[in-house]
Amino acid sequence: MRANLLIRIGWLAFGLTIASCAASTPSAVVPPRLTLPELATRPCELHRLPDDANVADLEIGYAARGAQIAVCDAARRLAVETLLAERELQTRALTPEEGPLRGRFWRRTGK
Numbered sequence: 001m002r003a004n005l006l007i008r009i010g011w012l013a014f015g016l017t018i019a020s021c022a023a024s025t026p027s028a029v030v031p032p033r034l035t036l037p038e039l040a041t042r043p044c045e046l047h048r049l050p051d052d053a054n055v056a057d058l059e060i061g062y063a064a065r066g067a068q069i070a071v072c073d074a075a076r077r078l079a080v081e082t083l084l085a086e087r088e089l090q091t092r093a094l095t096p097e098e099g100p101l102r103g104r105f106w107r108r109t110g111k
Helices: 002-023 055-094
Strands: none
Touching: none
């Protein structure tokens, strides 16, 4: 008789676990996508010296290349910041919200 009761309890537990899994809906959250600014997608332009360069051309090229490298570095930094912001938004969109009824009761978040 005891074994019969345990089998019934086992089937009940089995049925409840299947029913609770079937009732949960999959997450339909689409992660956000950011677009890169036009400055970040443009290739960098670098000054080239003419074939018959003199000292004045070297000085002009030195100053022009320095400014162009600074602009290129700013565009690269902008692209990296956009990528990091997009990843942060995706992480926030895919993690469950904090609250008393969200998540499993056995998982406690330490704060």
